[in-house]
Amino acid sequence: MINLRYKNAYKEVLEIIKYLPPKDFCKIPKEKIEYFQRNQNIDYDFCLDASIPLEKQKISREANAIILNLFKEYFIADKQKVNLLKLLDINEKEYNEKQKEKYNPDNIFDNSEKIDNEKSDSKNLPTEVYKENIFIKIIQYLKRFFNKNKER
Numbered sequence: 001m002i003n004l005r006y007k008n009a010y011k012e013v014l015e016i017i018k019y020l021p022p023k024d025f026c027k028i029p030k031e032k033i034e035y036f037q038r039n040q041n042i043d044y045d046f047c048l049d050a051s052i053p054l055e056k057q058k059i060s061r062e063a064n065a066i067i068l069n070l071f072k073e074y075f076i077a078d079k080q081k082v083n084l085l086k087l088l089d090i091n092e093k094e095y096n097e098k099q100k101e102k103y104n105p106d107n108i109f110d111n112s113e114k115i116d117n118e119k120s121d122s123k124n125l126p127t128e129v130y131k132e133n134i135f136i137k138i139i140q141y142l143k144r145f146f147n148k149n150k151e152r
Contacts, residue, residue: 007041009062014040015048016059016067027074 014036017025048057059067072084 002039004041005060005062007039008044008046009060009066010036010040011042011044012046012059012063013066013070015046016054016063017070019048019050024075028070032070 014033017028017033072081076084
């Protein structure tokens with residue numbers, strides 16, 4: 001079963017490729033278009049505003065990925081494809097570097113110490129400790145003891 005996000009993305013992609021010129025639209029295999037049509041979310045309402053550039057439209061990440069893949073497979077020349085792949089590789093490396101920096105195992109303890117210091121600063125309020133008096137404990141024990149004997 002296909003995820004709802006992808007069904008919505010298929011609807012977005014179909015809406016976007018409607019605006020392609022007929023000669024470019026014909027470059028996309030009919031099987032792909034039929035697949036998108038079969039698996040789209042019919043209830044999802046997506047409207048493309050032709051007056052706004054595509055990069056400024058509110059399009060899901062999944063739809064962006066599908067459009068990029070269609071563009072890479074069917075619309076660009078081999079030289080442009082190499083440049084696009086290099087650009088995608090650079091973006092992937094930048095993303096991985098950010099992830100490494102964010103989740104670096106060497107810095108985990110440094111960050112936790114900062115968080116602990118922040119928490120301890122905000123919670124320096126005195127707490128009341130309740131200690132039960134020894135005489136009260138003895139009285140309660142005797143009451144329980146005699147109540148058990150009465151029940152027998």
